[in-house]
Amino acid sequence: MRVEEGFQQVPFHEGNPYTEDPALPFLLRRLIPPRLFDEEIEPELKRFGVEVITNIRAQSSGSRISPPKLVQYDNWGRRVDELHTSEGWRSLKATAQREGVPGIFYERKYRENSRTFGFAKALMMVGDSHEVFCPLSMTDGAARVIELMGTEGMKREILPKLISREPSSAFVAGQWMTERPGGSDVSQTETKAQSLGDSDQLGIKYSLNGFKWFSSATDGDIALALARTEPDSDSSKGLSLFLVPLRTPLLGIEPGSSISNGIRVHRLKNKIGTHALPTAELSLEQTFAYLVGSPNEGVKNILPVLNITRVWSAISSIGGLRKCLAIATAYADVRRIDGGSKLLRDVPLHLAQLASINLVYRALTHFGFGVVVLLGRVECGVASAEEQNRLRMFTPLIKAFAAEKAVAAMEEAMAGLGGQGYMEETDIGRLIRDGLVERIWEGTTTVLSLDLLRSTIDPARLKEFVSWCNSIILSCPPGLLKGVQEAIQSLQRKLDSLLAAFLQPVPSLIARSSLMFLGYITSAIYLLEHAVWSHNRGEEGYEIDAEVFRRWVNESGFVAAEQELDRTRAEAKFMNTSNSAIVFGRRGRAKL
Template identity: 30%
Template sequence: MNSPQSAFSALGETHEVFNQVPPLDGANLYRVDLPLQEWVHRFQGGWAEDRLQAYGALAGGPLMAAGFLANENKPVFKSHDRYGQRIDLVEFHPAYHELMRTAIEHGIPSLPWTDPRAGAHVARAGLSYLHSQAESGSGCPLTMTFASVPALQLQPDIAAQWLPRVLASEYDPRNLPMERKAGVTLGMAMTEKQGGTDVRANTTRAHALGAGGPGQAYELVGHKWFCSAPMCDAFLTLAYTDKGLTCFLLPRHRPDGTRNAFYIQRLKNKLGNWSNASSEVEYRGALAWMIGEEGRGVPTIIEMVGMTRFDCMVGSSALMRQALSQATHHCAHRQVGGRLLAEQPLMRNVLADLALESEAALALSLRMGHALDNADDAQEATFARLVTAVGKYWICKRAPGMIAEASECLGGAGYVEETILPRLYREAPVNSIWEGSGNVQCLDVLRALSKEAGVLDALFAELGDGHGDARLRAHIERLAKNFRDTDDIQYRARQLTEDVAIGLQAKLLLEAGNAVVSDAFIASRLGDGGREYGTLPRGVDSEALLARSTPHLF
């Protein structure tokens, strides 16, 4: 006779699995994102609609799966081969190569340079926005390859050799000399142990192999504390000559095909950005060519840094958008107390607030792309100079908190690695730190506004008079007054930069003409909203905001 215990054991299953959220796998990330569609079209990128649709399907499907694999299988550094010979190789999982290959074949590092029509930077930012939702680590070499072009163009003889391969739509990860590859990627190595952001404290020295000067060969001796993507084919780097800090292009291989004296010391053990390899390197007489004017290394490499800072804006906006998508999808299917979470008033307040933050970040990022597309216009070029720092500071600062709130919408499920949210959260701080942390950006805002002609005028020309909204007009007037008050202005730099960013976002949303979005943003950011997400004031149409942000769910 069976005991009650054995009878219960025979049942096998202890409970029915129900009230679980269906997977979001395979969603077309462009098709479900109405704000992205509208802002791309608003800033003249609509001609890339088919490309964006196609990439949205890839990003939500195979690239999303590749992103998980690339993070579960981190890059591995191999200093020597089995015979004891130094090789300095970083090995990546095939999923990482799939991410890189797909992005390069679709023009993410090259589109504005190979097809520089109106809206090209906006269209390319849209593609990058989709790619970064699937996986951000691969964005580092993609961004640096994209951003290297303006700096290389300062040295036409070197550019003629490298740019055809930099701009090629072919990915070749093999460790071969540039001359044997159809496509290459470029990296950057600027900072050193003793200085970090203060590159003037660098100690790496460059020694001319001949007459010296722009385009000429040098050997570099020194180190770099952060070299991102060390398997790139070449790097823009900084070293001192007798005339000061100078920019150089340093390849992994010498023209005769031998390895350059470029030695990887170790890979960084980072909080996030796991799929990408970041390293410490040494130059032991590494061959490099001078790029730009001798002693003007910082202004030369800033041509690259400006573009990478723009991509920090786009990348952080992308992380925020994917976090929003995960939170709204969960709440549209999960019941608590017999009602869907998305139907409950307080959760609607939270989700609608997150949707506002996401769209405002996207709007400012694509407005920056529009400025780059029109950089031959003095107003737009000056505006871009300022907003690179403003947007990089504000959007990157907002991302970690916004993603944390989105994770909380899932409860404990948002804290486990089976979801993408922990990865998004770990990834978010890198965009704020990389290419100059928050204080660097805010001081750069002050530098631009106080020392560069026309920047302050360009800002207030963009902001206008409030566009008919009294709250925005009052905000702009206070901002102008605060800039006129120069006492302790460095101490107040973060507050000033925040006020500029919110004013620009409010203006953009007002101009776009969707009153539900602009009224909610201004009421919460310039009015009586609270300090946390989910504190939207009364009267905000949260249902309409959610229907706009994720139309497939609401």
């Protein structure tokens, strides 16, 4: 039989990533003032949705996107360290910049809503971006650091380039923290900084010498790096933050030209995913840099970058899941089975699988944008003290929770296409590989779990959180309460369990299970908040919002997360010993 003969599968079409999204349009309608949403935000997102499935998707497909290549030496044996990225990578980065990422956040045309608007665009594009938002998220973080603590020269000369919508002159920033001895533990940073006793319009000059193990914006223009200014210190207290030009002179040279400034690119990392993104090992050899902020406060000064990139990481996880869900849903709408008598969408068991993926996506989207709203309010100076505390808690929480939940749901979406889901052409495999890195970048789940515990060490913080949860629960009107009362009662019991689990001192072994449990609670509260709004306004489909909340509390794995937390808390002392025996056997010398 010729391939043109016989059965021919009808192609699926995902549709506009804004108008076809099951959660985003309704969520934004709640979060953004009505007139602004109707007249400016929604029309722009509809337009951008068309851009995503046409021009952006074309930029990210086929031979246009490929791994970067490093040319270390020219034909005369001279060290040149030329980094060549693909046409698609450069086009995607330029498109994002023209669309206002990260410019929207700092133009602040929409004040505290600017973060919500900008991240909505990012969510829609993530699935086709090949992780271009990794360097742009660090650019966002660098812009915030300079805005908060940069010199007047940096604010005048560098900040406008970081937030520019003109790709030909815009800067991209990296973040160089990770070194060979410490990984996430920056206290073991080996890079040393020596003052040059000189300064110019951008600030005080230093010379840096060291080795950076990961650099995820190697094709950028500047980087923020930690280096040791107290040579006798072996802790994080002796570290300072520096702005490092990747080439000299920094100003007046074409962005993206060959790397210089004493920076040697030793090799590109061979990663299982994020293949288009150039990640490299760099040595700094008398590399000049500018001090940012006060000396010996580098860890404190780089925190805005970490916090912003962690929110970006969460949106990347959610955006990757968005596209996987869109593919699986569109496929179910055209795939015929049983001799062509029915569509896959009409098979109850398959429909239940899609609904479970949809549930995860809705929960993560509502939680993610809840954090984005807090970030926007804090940056615009309109957040209350309690909102600032919630942002501190929620930043590590959403990053880790979204990364853990999204990839598992992506795998379910892949299975929803059967064998075709396993094919590279669907793009789900790439999205899963790229999504896996979100469990590692900017802190693993374990690192973030411990950070979450630190954010709740003050009992007042957790009481504020529970009070916020209860205020939303109490806002539930009688008409809605009737259908979700059992779920609300269950949620209230879980809040009691949460308080019990966080009684000081909290055993570090429960950090991970408490993070997952708190992630379920927080996402449930955000889903309830939306269901209340939807019910009160009489929104079309408000019954669905109530059902999503009910299922998330009762059927999503919430109960298992609570059981795991209770078990870990009760057996913490014994578990550490038994874990050692299981992992290392007799070498663990454990006595059970």
